[in-house]
Amino acid sequence: IKIAKRKSIDAFTSTINPSSSIDYLWKNIKNFTGYRAHHGIHSMHTGNNSPSLTTKKDEIANILSQFWSKNASNSNFPNEFQIHKQNSLNNTRTISPSPAAEIIEKDILETELTSVLQTLKGKTPGIDRIPYQMLKNLPYNMKHRLLQLYNNIFNGVIPQQFKTSVIIPIPKPNSDKTLPNSYRPISLNSCLSKVLDKIIANRLWWLVTAN
Secondary structure, eight states: OHHHHHHHHHHHHHTOOTTOOHHHHHHHHHHHTTOOOOOOOOOEESSTTOOOEEOOHHHHHHHHHHHHHHHTSGGGSOHHHHHHHHHHHHOOOOOOOOHHHHHTTSOOOHHHHHHHHHTOOOOOOOTTOOOHHHHHTOOHHHHHHHHHHHHHHHTSOOOGGGGOOEEEEEEOTTSOTTSGGGEEEEEEOOHHHHHHHHHHHHHHHHHHHHO
């Protein structure tokens, strides 16, 4: 399969010339990055027990969003857990980090980035449409700039795009496709964000196992 994919990419790139149309280029790029058009949801009840239907895409998106948010809300957990969570959030005491914890707050090294890039699997990109394969094949100067970006984020503010996911509703088998509870959400996060997550996770794992 990998050989066939490589031959297909080589065949495509050999046809590119100054007169190639933009539509042709983007159509093939989307195919290679795993993008597929979704048929979408044509109609949905405004509630699980509501007889009325809507066909408006924004209303369908809001119905699913509200349904999933309600399922994930604190009200679904025991009262004891809710109180404990709120007390933890209200606890603002300052904790001095240990020397080992201070180590994992230092700038990210090139070896850490390279190690994570070598372990990447999957091909579905997030909202920025940047797949793992693109990151793994970056030239050295671009990887260096990526490392600088991660260190700027690590010592500053996480970009909003890193915290934004594309939610894909997947229909459950043998269910009424007009009901919001007939779908389960799949979250597509930014691959750039997930690489940084993996680097931080490796550091936390080192801290736990070394201490």
